[in-house]
Amino acid sequence: MDNFSFHNPTRLHFGRGQAAQITQEIPVGARVLLTYGGGSIRKNGAYDQVMAALTGRHVVEFGGIEPNPEYETLLRAVALGRSEQVDWVLAVGGGSVFDGSKFIAAAIVLDPAIDPWQIIGNRTPLASALPLGGVLTLPATGSESNFAAVVTRRATQDKLSFKNPLVFPRFSVLDPAMTMTLPPRQIGNGVVDAFVHTVEQYLTVPNEARVQDRLAEGILQTLLEIGPRTLAQPDDYEARANMMWAANQALFGLVALGQVQDWATHAIGHELTALYGLDHAQTLAVTLPWLLTYRKTDKLAKLAQYGRRLWQLPGDDAAVAAVAIDRTIAFFETMGVPTRLSAYGIDALAAAEAVAGQLRRHGRNRLGEGGRLTPEDCAAIVRMAL
């Protein structure tokens, strides 16, 4: 087990009606920038519950944060927050709204002499950020309790991240009942997203991090168990609750501790979203199986452990690894998320070259565990997604 430091100060309020806790979290008299996406929060009950809990606070609404939040949109929120002199940010939505709101919370108080784009890629230090809270309505990214954010700049086809403990949400509300109106595509995406987040931190090389391995396998097992059920029965509270908590725990931070991590699937996936506008989870589903196949030798021991513990597969390591990858593909397809680029009408050969070019441009020349994947390796992986 490698050395590590761990700190996650976000307070989580989980369950039915927990939006009422906002009343304890945000002081009376606060000036709150309420950020959200396309307006689904008016359908799922979140808006009404949040506004009721915010009685006595001055609320400034900013809607329209898109999936893969765009820099230009976020800058408009920053301008609004500055002119309204807000002192809190409350994100209500999915990972994109949380990610965007982390940027907003940092940028509102940034020295106006500094270009806010410098926040992305951590190219400027942050002295402070506004306090941020959230209400999660789309379980998937874990953004509700971590300090990372991904922002997209459409003009330059950049989808890049920043990380800073200052933007940890002070609190997040996770109410499974608010997820019942989500369309099936977002549920399928959410399950795949949480699954791949876990795999990125687990399916690398053995490292004597036993509780972390078991936690990762427990999250994956739970997603296998409740994924199809929550897709089939949107009003099954317990299935949604388990999906929501599994997705949270996948990126809460504990799975990765002392482990060797990968994250090349995400690096490739981000470029596919920037290039073709695919949903984040779709890019993961078209990348992970082929990355695992491409690195089957490096990852053999962990693939075999995954196949035996998750899929109860018999046989030698190589046989278990091969079938485990097939089962993973089948699971993603069951969740309604295709694993081949052709299913999205994208030419894999052209995409492979484009992804490699983007990775080179972003200086991402050594990816995955051991830093062994070059942009050319990534192109080979994308070609396998034909």
Place this chain on the structure above:
Amino acid sequence: MDNFSFHNPTRLHFGRGQAAQITQEIPVGARVLLTYGGGSIRKNGAYDQVMAALTGRHVVEFGGIEPNPEYETLLRAVALGRSEQVDWVLAVGGGSVFDGSKFIAAAIVLDPAIDPWQIIGNRTPLASALPLGGVLTLPATGSESNFAAVVTRRATQDKLSFKNPLVFPRFSVLDPAMTMTLPPRQIGNGVVDAFVHTVEQYLTVPNEARVQDRLAEGILQTLLEIGPRTLAQPDDYEARANMMWAANQALFGLVALGQVQDWATHAIGHELTALYGLDHAQTLAVTLPWLLTYRKTDKLAKLAQYGRRLWQLPGDDAAVAAVAIDRTIAFFETMGVPTRLSAYGIDALAAAEAVAGQLRRHGRNRLGEGGRLTPEDCAAIVRMAL
């Protein structure tokens, strides 16, 4: 899954040499009350590493905090801390030193007009506490990252607890190498302690908390795997690291979320320690198997899950449950912690009456999940430990 709120702000620094992080955690110029136990910190390297990291801070030492920390001892530390005007407390030791230091950190700044014993049992509200950090040298209780503490008052045979988020350690250092000089008895105790902590939060009734169940099972599985190994090979870093992390995660807070909890084994155990001075883990080992047997019907579904997932037992629920309890007993015995009172020279019949009397005196008349265990039930359980 029941509604819950979760918050754990302790920063954890895990691994070899991580005591050096204290330099980042406690500001230069701080006046630090350094608390410890019987002096083992001079053998295991902790003292030297801590003092090196504290260069530039004023250090006031207070040693001699005993296992099951005694109120009278802690009051002397409070008096010293007040007279030396300390503004930090640094606990270096095991759960008893951490628990005692939580009390010290709260009591030093308590209004002098209030009797500090009122802190115990949460009978007085706390306005503040000194910042507390720690270096864990004995993995077992999870006290390094939670806000509970147990204090013993020998004169009145009371062993009672308090809980307050103000006494969450700001940080804790967990260096497995510091545990290599521990005597086998403390390793055996630590494994049993972590095991029972997990069972108290898990082995009750099914509640659709799937990731939490898997995490609990992962911690228990890890303890089964590395318990005998770490007992046999004290210098096996990876075994100690897994034990240390498993014990931490057992009481970090995540295992219990949304679950129905028990804790009757601890309630009975605390009385046995107060009455007979048994080690905490010894009291758990002589109680848990018989409590599980006594409540076999109420706990049948979860006992069967435990037996199948942890012990791979075949058969119907009742058969699996019975064998699972037998295996648990055998595991505790393997760890050098006997499961019968006679092994400690204690008469179970007299102990049963004494425990029931203590529980009544402390007003603990409805224990365990569902509040179904009366002091008379607890006496019956203790009698089974003959």
